[in-house]
Amino acid sequence: MNTFAALRAAEYGYGYLDEGGHVYLDHTGAGLAARAQVRAHADRIAAGPFGNPHSASPASEASGALVDSARRRVLEHFGADPAEYTVVFTANATGACRLVGEAYPFRPGSRLALTLDNHNSVNGLREYARSRGADTVYIPLEAPGLGVDGTAMAAVLDAGGPGLLAYPAQSNFSGVRHSLDWVTRAKDAGWDTLLDAAAHVPANPLDLTAVRPDFVAVSWYKVFGYPTGLGALIARREALERLRRPWFSGGTIHVVSAQGQWHHMADGEAAFEDGTVNYLSIPDIEWGLEWIRAEVGGIPAIHRHVSALTAELLTGLLELRHGDGSPLVRIYGPTGTAGRGGTVALNLLDPAGRIIDERIVARDSAARRISLRTGCFCNPGTGEAAFAIDRDVLGGAVRTTTGTIDDYLGRLGLPSGGAVRVSLGLSSNRADIAAFLAFAAETYRDRAPDATGLTPRLVC
16 A cells, blocks of 8 residues: 555656646546556556457457456445445446436426535436426525535425435535435435435445445546546446336347337346447456555545545635735635535635636636636536525526526626636645645735636536
8 A cells, every 4th residue: 555645656746747737626527547547457458359248259258257347346345235236337427317317217296306416417307307297396505514404305305205315425516525314314204315426435435335325326537537438326226126218229128029119128237238338448447446445545545635635725725815814715615624525616806805707717727737627517506505596586587598608697696607616636635735725825815817808608
């Protein structure tokens, strides 16, 4: 097992981050691939032929064995009993959520419960619910910490199912870690549960022996950077059997007739893996999980590392002041490490206390070779809560507004198109934090930055 400093130097340093003068602060967007993982991928696929697993040839069986081994390793990583859970490989966490949404038995009288803090990949489930006559209810957040309103959550759950509760284990906007106890509470009240764990699992343990959601969505590139284009739906077998897909494809059926126009779906995960799985990259998931265990010390070690860095970042942000003592930074969500992960959403403020347009920060940080995220992060609900946008305004005339995103923001009276997100991960170090704090102080302390020449906002 290596120290994080040694890992940074060996796997992410020379010609990659440090010597290239690049500060990477977007780990919630994507992890960074270790050099060792890229080399391992190349060595494996160069060592022999691997074929489409939907066959019985030697090359196909070699691929199938590695895919099956990766499935078992994912379950082991999350402490999931193979008799209770299975793994469906998807393109990403979004694909995992879509599988649940399109096949969940929504109907008139059933409900979809969503926390206001949700990625759009989860928000989109409401369209499946709506198309089948089910109701969607949003559970609000509490300011200023942006945690779930526990009273409102309890009221929704206690009203009973049938229905599906979907929420993130950790917010991709604010970094708030939401209680996993709601999974058990929901199940006891007759609800099914979908846990979006994409932002949670890169730096936090998830034990599916202690917490037993029906469905869990993850994206592997967020955990260890490579491979991209691979996620997973980790599903309780009993819950998976209750899903009814609206179509079938190659690889998902047991038998099918063209002229008779009937088909029988395959069993288990095979019914949900459309076409040929990414058999050349799925083994990289097992390699990555083993590398984290052996070389890094496991997810608990990453959690301690990220938590310590997050504490240092938060302290530094709160200490940033203009010459008159007014704050240079506004943080959304907890200002301490209790109940939060390594994702910090903030806005920078000018000397008059006005929010500095996030496009200015994106422009200026890029000039310093700092990679971070700006905008709403595909999480409109938390942004609405953070900026205290009234629900009546969102449901009124502004809803029918046509025009640019800037027109929409103007009608809402917002000073910015979102926030600045700084997020930490396995490869982060104290120098990264110091670089961002220095950038913020040197660029914006006692200055009203030039806002001319900003391009129109095209996406959130």
